Amino acid sequence: MKKDQLLTRRAALLAGGVGAAATAGVLTAVTGDVPAGSGPAAGAQARSPRSASAYRLQPLTGYGPPHAAPRRTLVRREPLLRVSGRGRTIVLTFDDGPDPRYTPDVLDTLAEYDVRAMFFVCGEMAADSRGLLSRMTDEGHVVGNHTWSHPLLTRLTRRQIRREMERTSEVIEETCGERPEWFRAPYGAWNRATFQIGAELGMEPLAWTLDTLDWTTPGTRSIVRRVENGAAPGVVVLSHDAGGDRSQSVRALRRYLPGLLDSGYRVTVPRRHYA
Template sequence: MKNDQKLFGRRTVLRGFTAVGVAALTGCAADGRTSAPPSALPSAGASASASAAPAAGPPAARALAPSAYRLRPIAGYGPQRAAPPKLRARHKPILSMDFEHGDRAMVLTFDDGPDPRYTPHILRILRKHDVRAMFFVCGEMAVDNKDLLREMADDGHLIGNHTWTHPQLNRMTRSQMRPEIERTCEVIDDAVGEPPAWFRAPYGAWNGAAFRLGADLGMEPLAWTVDSLDWTTPGTGTIVSRVLDGAAPGVVVLNHDAGGNRAQSVAGLRAYLPRLLDDGYRITIPRRRGI
């Protein structure tokens, strides 16, 4: 398990932007936009393996005000809308996807954004290859970058909830974690016109309260099968090797588009995505609502 000091350093960039790594991204070119892909059905797996085990991390740096997200249909803030469907609370996160037999399909996910330095380049690469991905966004990043959320939705990507400040939920009470999750739902809903259907706990640190609260808000919990560990900036070649070595039908790959210098993450995606496609993999997303 990685130590708290490294993880705290990973998160400090979420409080302010720097210009590091921008020069490495200038080779990305814009492309046309396309329609959404076929659906895939998620399946619950066993608990995460040691290689995908959650790392410890710092608790939320500050308390959040209660959210009006659940009150809107009652209190009349904005247009009337249906409440998100409550789901059966799981006891374990979904680790992989069930596809039809013989379907060589995988799911790419990106956490911690959106970051205006890196997310647009990732979106352009995905658009160039006509594939869809999932973005698990942090509310404190999303609130000032709603244009990027709208671009994700316009391109057919799925936007998931990754809390507001990226705390370790299993160190929090239900009342502490509620605004972290609800406020992020609210930002996503405001930006793209629908609440998120998927939720990922920071560091993969789940507990019963997180599962229940996510289900109450209509979100399925998604973990990952292959961790690129790109946030450690191990080198583009290492990121590419980890993804290609872990490629298999139903795999969910964890990447990051924020939380630090993500130039290697962008370069890694640019290198491994066409190779996956050449190897016959279909890069897709699960259907918008859970099972």
């Protein structure tokens, strides 16, 4: 699928109640390495805005490099939604890239303010932009797995899901020198197979707490407003650096990032917890 077709695909999914929207609304916390009870996972395109207090949940992960070599990855029943850290921490994540039209500007802005973010990359995009992938790693960002071609995983066989994840992990490892430790399902569409296969490949599932809805191109001011209104300790922000025209996302980042820092937020990346 061409990346500039994702917007139409997302709109169709929302209209049909598939994927992320079908799993929206569950923000029950998971503590330590014990999975939360069964239930729908995090929603990708939540339609109703939530107040900042809605995000103040029990944190899931910490920060900084792991203190010990990984042993095994827990098979979860739902994705992680938020993180913990010292003080007012917040995580910025960018999906669907890298895209040579927009990703460099995102990286430039992050570098200007000396902050780290997470990039959930699609393998077919990463394979064509390995220089950007290398730059992400060199500048301290976390590169996660967002599948190869951005399919709706809940409609694929286990073999197809594994191939989508494996191919992307291989590109990341070849380019960055290590396999990804995090993955995110396209459209926020998770099922048991995605959690199991992701764990078998050594990855934790990370969703988000705050969707900027930048994929709808609502306008730069609207994106900035969503981040400013939804910011709270532990929040994971979802934005995009590919999959369509992301010029609004680039401009919005330039506006809200200094504001977050001036408000005392520490923009950082999560640390893995191993079972």
